[in-house]
Amino acid sequence: MPGLRFAAAAALIVAGMFPCVPARPQAPAATSRAPAAKLVEDLVYANHILYDQGVVDGFGHVSARSDKDPSRFLLSRSMAPALVTSADILEFDLNGEPVDAHGRAVFLERYIHAAIYRARPDVKAVVHSHSPAVIPFGITGTTLRPVYHVSSFLGAGAPIFEIREAGGTTDMLIRDNKLADALAITLGDHSVVLMRGHGFVAAGDSVPQAVFRAIYTEVNARIQAEASRLGPVNFLTPEEAAKAAATLETQMPRAWELWKAHAGKIE
Amino acid sequence: MPGLRFAAAAALIVAGMFPCVPARPQAPAATSRAPAAKLVEDLVYANHILYDQGVVDGFGHVSARSDKDPSRFLLSRSMAPALVTSADILEFDLNGEPVDAHGRAVFLERYIHAAIYRARPDVKAVVHSHSPAVIPFGITGTTLRPVYHVSSFLGAGAPIFEIREAGGTTDMLIRDNKLADALAITLGDHSVVLMRGHGFVAAGDSVPQAVFRAIYTEVNARIQAEASRLGPVNFLTPEEAAKAAATLETQMPRAWELWKAHAGKIE
Amino acid sequence: MPGLRFAAAAALIVAGMFPCVPARPQAPAATSRAPAAKLVEDLVYANHILYDQGVVDGFGHVSARSDKDPSRFLLSRSMAPALVTSADILEFDLNGEPVDAHGRAVFLERYIHAAIYRARPDVKAVVHSHSPAVIPFGITGTTLRPVYHVSSFLGAGAPIFEIREAGGTTDMLIRDNKLADALAITLGDHSVVLMRGHGFVAAGDSVPQAVFRAIYTEVNARIQAEASRLGPVNFLTPEEAAKAAATLETQMPRAWELWKAHAGKIE
Amino acid sequence: MPGLRFAAAAALIVAGMFPCVPARPQAPAATSRAPAAKLVEDLVYANHILYDQGVVDGFGHVSARSDKDPSRFLLSRSMAPALVTSADILEFDLNGEPVDAHGRAVFLERYIHAAIYRARPDVKAVVHSHSPAVIPFGITGTTLRPVYHVSSFLGAGAPIFEIREAGGTTDMLIRDNKLADALAITLGDHSVVLMRGHGFVAAGDSVPQAVFRAIYTEVNARIQAEASRLGPVNFLTPEEAAKAAATLETQMPRAWELWKAHAGKIE
Numbered sequence A, B, C, D: 001m002p003g004l005r006f007a008a009a010a011a012l013i014v015a016g017m018f019p020c021v022p023a024r025p026q027a028p029a030a031t032s033r034a035p036a037a038k039l040v041e042d043l044v045y046a047n048h049i050l051y052d053q054g055v056v057d058g059f060g061h062v063s064a065r066s067d068k069d070p071s072r073f074l075l076s077r078s079m080a081p082a083l084v085t086s087a088d089i090l091e092f093d094l095n096g097e098p099v100d101a102h103g104r105a106v107f108l109e110r111y112i113h114a115a116i117y118r119a120r121p122d123v124k125a126v127v128h129s130h131s132p133a134v135i136p137f138g139i140t141g142t143t144l145r146p147v148y149h150v151s152s153f154l155g156a157g158a159p160i161f162e163i164r165e166a167g168g169t170t171d172m173l174i175r176d177n178k179l180a181d182a183l184a185i186t187l188g189d190h191s192v193v194l195m196r197g198h199g200f201v202a203a204g205d206s207v208p209q210a211v212f213r214a215i216y217t218e219v220n221a222r223i224q225a226e227a228s229r230l231g232p233v234n235f236l237t238p239e240e241a242a243k244a245a246a247t248l249e250t251q252m253p254r255a256w257e258l259w260k261a262h263a264g265k266i267e
Helices: A002-017 A037-052 A110-119 A135-140 A149-154 A163-167 A177-187 A207-228 A238-263 B002-017 B037-052 B110-119 B135-140 B149-154 B163-167 B177-187 B207-228 B238-263 C002-017 C037-052 C110-119 C135-140 C149-154 C163-167 C177-187 C207-228 C238-263 D002-017 D037-052 D110-119 D135-140 D149-154 D163-167 D177-187 D207-228 D238-263
Strands: A061-065 A072-076 A089-093 A125-129 A192-195 A199-204 B061-065 B072-076 B089-093 B125-129 B192-195 B199-204 C061-065 C072-076 C089-093 C125-129 C192-195 C199-204 D061-065 D072-076 D089-093 D125-129 D192-195 D199-204
Touching: A037 A061, A037 A072, A037 A089, A037 A125, A037 A207, A037 A238, A061 A110, A061 A207, A072 A110, A089 A110, A110 A125, A110 A177, A110 A199, A125 A207, A135 A192, A135 A199, A135 A207, A135 D207, A149 A207, A149 A238, A163 A177, A177 A192, A177 A199, A199 A207, A207 A238, A207 B135, B037 B061, B037 B072, B037 B089, B037 B125, B037 B207, B037 B238, B061 B110, B061 B207, B072 B110, B089 B110, B110 B125, B110 B177, B110 B199, B125 B207, B135 B192, B135 B199, B135 B207, B149 B207, B149 B238, B163 B177, B177 B192, B177 B199, B199 B207, B207 B238, B207 C135, C037 C061, C037 C072, C037 C089, C037 C125, C037 C207, C037 C238, C061 C110, C061 C207, C072 C110, C089 C110, C110 C125, C110 C177, C110 C199, C125 C207, C135 C192, C135 C199, C135 C207, C149 C207, C149 C238, C163 C177, C177 C192, C177 C199, C199 C207, C207 C238, C207 D135, D037 D061, D037 D072, D037 D089, D037 D125, D037 D207, D037 D238, D061 D110, D061 D207, D072 D110, D089 D110, D110 D125, D110 D177, D110 D199, D125 D207, D135 D192, D135 D199, D135 D207, D149 D207, D149 D238, D163 D177, D177 D192, D177 D199, D199 D207, D207 D238
Parallel strands: none
Antiparallel strands: A061 A072, A061 A125, A072 A089, A125 A199, A192 A199, B061 B072, B061 B125, B072 B089, B125 B199, B192 B199, C061 C072, C061 C125, C072 C089, C125 C199, C192 C199, D061 D072, D061 D125, D072 D089, D125 D199, D192 D199
16 A cells, blocks of 8 residues: 555654654643544544645645643644654644644644634634645635535635735735634634635544545535536535535545545554 | 555455444355356446546445346445445345345435336446546536547437436435436436536446446546637537447457456455 | 556456466567567557556557568557557558467457558557547647647647548448558658547657657647647747757657656566 | 655666666765765755656756855766666766766756856756646746745746747757856746746755755646636735745755655665
């Protein structure tokens, strides 16, 4: 399995690259408030799956709200998602600051995750991606809408966040809580928000659901772009989307098991 | 061979994921009415091939009419096609109900298969897919027509099924026999029917033929979309398509053997 | 190397599939007029490379004029190119008939090769492909012209063959010498001819050159289609193309060695 | 890891292909002016990464200015980048002539590198590619501009070099210092210059930076082409691009480590 061997070799290379990092830095301590091992495992799989499915490259990140403490969330240290192991997962508070970074670098854009967990108690996982298929929608102001039942979580369409309105001339990054709050307001109660000249964010009530939404946001973008060149598109109505989304909930494990198998065994 | 190792690893992972499922659930009993082992093998290969060739992802399914009892058909339990083994194949009656599900979950859309087997005695295998390349045609009302001899089975063009006409506002799924009958009527005596906002169905007189049609429906969609941007398309005439389809019948094993080799050894 | 393991596994599967075929059918006898082993090896590599580079799928074929007898050419029996071994190579005369088929099925369209070898003494190798990227040009009457120096062999543009003019309503196949002669006339002294609703043929003065032309015909098609959507295209002039083609001749081994390495060891 | 095994097998094949080449030709001698082993290693990785990421095929090349002598640069002998080992790296002077070619063939277009190192003391590495995604921009006169922060190094847009203005009717190659100087003038102080009917050149202040720019030039081209079909594009302003580029500098190692891991261990 390519994914498996890739991950193994990658681990060797990373080990060699950062000699100053302990071979097995400690995962969050196993106290009563430490997240369950299953949640950490899901989060590591999510990192590998998002790379394997083409939704992230060297950049992008995925987080999960702690199942033991809703005021904390888990996110890897600053690194390529495909190379993440459980030892790279750190805990953050809802201001986006690491509880204990163990001296490791953290993502500049961790505030994206923090702001969404603050604003949306229902959200348990967040994906941030620069997927090439999605960028064209944000930079042309084209609304991404569901072309089929599998992307019905797009509902009546994904809103687009314009960082110029919130921050003027920036380096395009969500590098503080003020910008992140503005992004969370644009997200509102949607599942997905596009970011002009940057990428998108998908939120879900579990790690598999957020990953599912990120993957099919990218697929929907490719289909919608192609369809728009053939003629006017007959999208799912908001009512069809709502009904389809409810059914789809029950079918997600089917995709998650496939993606895990394809990405290969972790660690 | 990536496919081979992927399947092997996937089997391990699935085994670990469903501890409540017996390691080797029983295949349909070897009575005089049980389908031939060769048919089950072809159906398992079909599942893997359709994933390997990009026609299905975590969703989609393929069935075969029993070679021992035309009032029965074979279809896997509800799972990703790439992970199917012979132990996952169940037998269904022509109402779409499992003869004995052995307690396992079945596809919501098994009625698609049942209705087509009821309406079309000549059909021995059915593929249902959400292929991204095909969706744009259904949602823009663009007729898919044969661009070359290899997709000549498209004849004068594939009809498009609009579920709103048959069921009003739905969750887009063919989840009962009433919707499935409407779909079968739109299919008529064609090889392929597109489903607006959902995907398509390909039917054939054997598992390899249905798989062949599903794969080249997807290829034709990509070619036709690309060609339509260069100028008006000179399609095969219905007469050319009919002649080409007759010749093509004799050449299908060449592709089937390749796809089997590429997908990798099963089980 | 995926290609290597794929070929090995494929050989096993094919061996199991055709029990009536001797495990190692005889290659053309090693008489003074038998082609050199190096030519046969190049031809087997060409089969694997064309599949590995996406120019052929289960269909398509490549031939080489015998280096010992210019009135003979070499072509595999009727099978998927990716699975060809030296034992599958047969010798044909310039009427397109096998010298001795050893009871094996031959391609319906072997006449394509025969007619071009008859009409073009300079041609030593011929590729026939249904590449999806190229079909849109033939079916919209769009001339394929060189977008960069690497495809400069397209010169002032590739002619398009319309089988209706030569054969009326057909099954689209070049299944006799009459149709093949008409195709060869349209090819004229070009390197490549497109076939409406079918595919294309590339000819060269060696196996590597014909393969190179087939691969970059496909790449040129993708680039030209994409460019034509951005605005009017500034193609290489015929003079630039002629100069670039002369230089390119000396650089082809670089690509051939790469493609061999990527396709993997044969047999 | 596919990349790893591919490289290993490729090395075997190449070894067998050039029996006249010593099995381990000497790398530049380890004198005080010889480049550091780390620079040679980075350059070999760059060759493999650019192939693995789809930016070069059998053609294209990447060089690095010597870290011991700014009047020298390192470039492989004339061969496909994917097959390069440290033994294939040669040293050149700023006129583009090899210091000692050890009898091996050198690239016709080595002058591209020489001219840019002459004109731009800040440049430490140069990539030349024929990426299919980028060609459409040069041949339609469409300016490539940054669609997102990751390609912010494109600034206000990449200039396009028209070889007809500098050399009249040519074979499209930069085969002498006169043409190369004209190219360097068009590049000016940009990071990237497109070459009409040929490809592009990316320059950077390190091997990882030049590789990063080459890879994301290709990604930007795909995104921009797609976006331009959806509507008018809202590019990064030059000010946003400048700010984003400054931030991005600090994030590049993340991508470089991933690409190395994916390309596989060299030698």
